Amino acid sequence: MLREAWMRSARAIATLAVAVVCLVATNAFVRSPHATVSADDIAARAHKLHFSTYVIDTHDDTTQRFLSKSGFDLSKRYSDGSIDIPRMREGGMNGIFFSIWIDGKIMGPEAIRQALDQIDLVRTNVAKYPKDIVLCRTSEDVRRAHAENKIAALMGVEGGHMIGNDIHIVNIFADLGVRYMTLSHFYNTEWSDSSTDKPAHNGLTDFGKEVVREMNRDGIMVDISHVSDKTFYDALEVSKAPLIASHSSCRAICDHVRDMSDDMIKALAAKGGVIQINYEKSFIDQAYKDAYAKASGGVVQHLDELKKKCGDDGECFEREMKKDEEKLIAEGKLPHVTWEKVIEHIDHAVKLVGADHVGLGSDFDGANMPEGLEDASKLPKITEALMRKGYSDADIRKILGENTLRVMAAAEKVSAEMKAQNP
Numbered sequence: 001m002l003r004e005a006w007m008r009s010a011r012a013i014a015t016l017a018v019a020v021v022c023l024v025a026t027n028a029f030v031r032s033p034h035a036t037v038s039a040d041d042i043a044a045r046a047h048k049l050h051f052s053t054y055v056i057d058t059h060d061d062t063t064q065r066f067l068s069k070s071g072f073d074l075s076k077r078y079s080d081g082s083i084d085i086p087r088m089r090e091g092g093m094n095g096i097f098f099s100i101w102i103d104g105k106i107m108g109p110e111a112i113r114q115a116l117d118q119i120d121l122v123r124t125n126v127a128k129y130p131k132d133i134v135l136c137r138t139s140e141d142v143r144r145a146h147a148e149n150k151i152a153a154l155m156g157v158e159g160g161h162m163i164g165n166d167i168h169i170v171n172i173f174a175d176l177g178v179r180y181m182t183l184s185h186f187y188n189t190e191w192s193d194s195s196t197d198k199p200a201h202n203g204l205t206d207f208g209k210e211v212v213r214e215m216n217r218d219g220i221m222v223d224i225s226h227v228s229d230k231t232f233y234d235a236l237e238v239s240k241a242p243l244i245a246s247h248s249s250c251r252a253i254c255d256h257v258r259d260m261s262d263d264m265i266k267a268l269a270a271k272g273g274v275i276q277i278n279y280e281k282s283f284i285d286q287a288y289k290d291a292y293a294k295a296s297g298g299v300v301q302h303l304d305e306l307k308k309k310c311g312d313d314g315e316c317f318e319r320e321m322k323k324d325e326e327k328l329i330a331e332g333k334l335p336h337v338t339w340e341k342v343i344e345h346i347d348h349a350v351k352l353v354g355a356d357h358v359g360l361g362s363d364f365d366g367a368n369m370p371e372g373l374e375d376a377s378k379l380p381k382i383t384e385a386l387m388r389k390g391y392s393d394a395d396i397r398k399i400l401g402e403n404t405l406r407v408m409a410a411a412e413k414v415s416a417e418m419k420a421q422n423p
C-alpha cells in the first residue's frame with residue numbers, strides 16, 4: 001500500500017550519497033542441464049520439506065484490503081494483491097503477521113482509535129474462517145494451529161505513533177493479541193527516530209526506552225524495521241528480549257536506509273534477533289532503486305496527485321502506483337527485478353550471521369514485489385532455491401519459520417520473568 005511508496009518518496013527527497021555495492025545476481029540455483037535427475041530429486045525434496053514445516057511471514061499489509069469499500073474476502077482467490085487463503089494454502093504459507101498501519105502523521109487519540117479499528121478488522125475477518133485460519137498469541141498457539149492444519153494469524157503494529165504517547169496502550173495492544181510493534185514508521189514518533197525522517201531525538205528518548213521495556217514485559221516483540229540506526233542500537237541495548245527486523249533487507253546488496261548494514265545485522269544476531277527479508281524491489285535491487293529515484297523526480301508531487309485522486313482508498317492508490325510502475329518499465333526507465341534477488345539477500349545474511357538469524361518478511365500487499373514472487377503461492381520457490389544452493393533441511397526450516405517462533409518464545413519467556421519479578 002502507500003507506505004512503502006512513502007519510502008520511495010523519501011528516497012527521492014533525501015539523496016543519500018553512499019557507495020553503491022550491488023552484487024551481481026548469482027545463478028547458483030538455476031537448474032543445471034547436466035543434473036536433470038538430481039534436480040528433479042531436489043524439486044521433490046524441496047516440495048516435501050516446504051509443505052511439512054512452518055512458513056511464517058512477519059509482515060503483510062493485507063489489513064489495508066479489509067478497509068476497502070469493495071469488500072475483500074480472505075477466502076476468495078484474487079488475481080490482484082498477494083494474500084488470500086487459497087494462495088496461502090497453495091504456497092504453503094501457514095503463518096502470517098497482519099500489519100496494523102496508519103499514516104505516521106496521525107497522532108494521539110485518533111491514532112489509537114484507528115489502530116484499534118484495524119485490530120478489530122483483523123480479528124473479525126480471521127474469525128470468519130475458523131476451519132482455515134486462527135488468531136494466535138503465542139508460539140505454542142502457532143504450533144497448535146499447524147498441527148490442526150490451520151493458518152496462524154498474528155498481528156504487528158507498524159509504528160509506535162499508534163500508542164498515542166500512552167504507555168497503557170501497549171498493554172491493551174498486548175491483550176488484544178498484538179505480538180510485535182515497529183518503534184516508528186516513516187516519520188519520527190515523539191519518542192523514536194525513523195530512518196526516513198530527520199533525526200530529532202538521537203534515537204530513543206527516555207520514554208521510548210520505557211516503551212521498549214513495557215513491550216518486553218508484555219511479550220510484544222520489538223521491531224526495528226523503519227527506525228533510524230541510532231534507534232536500533234538504543235533498542236538493542238535496552239531490550240531484554242531479542243529484536244526482529246520484521247521487513248528489512250541487506251544494505252550491502254542494496255544501499256537503502258530501510259535496510260540493515262552488516263554491522264547492524266551482526267549486532268542483531270549477537271543478541272539472538274532475526275532479520276526478516278523484505279521483497280520490495282527498491283530495497284533489494286540497487287539498479288532499480290537508483291533508476292526509480294531518477295525516473296520519479298517529481299514523486300512527491302505525483303504522490304500528492306494520487307492522494308487527491310484516490311483519497312483514502314488504498315486499493316486505488318496501489319492500482320495507480322502499479323500502473324505508473326508498469327509504464328516506466330515498458331518505457332525502459334526501470335529495470336526488471338526478479339525473485340532470485342530475494343535469495344541473494346537471504347544468502348548474504350546467512351553467510352554473515354548464520355541461518356539462525358534470518359527469516360521472511362515479504363511486505364506483501366504493501367510494496368512492489370519482484371517478478372516471480374508476486375504472491376504467497378510462489379513461496380515454495382524459496383525453499384527449492386535454498387536447497388539448490390546446498391542449504392541443509394534444518395537451516396531452511398529455521399529461515400522459513402522456526403527462527404520467528406524461537407524469538408516469539410524468547411519474548412514470552414522474558415515477559416513471564418518480568419511479571420514474576422514485579423507483578
Ligand SMILES: [Zn+2]
Pocket residue numbers: 003004158226247
Ligand atoms: Zn513498512
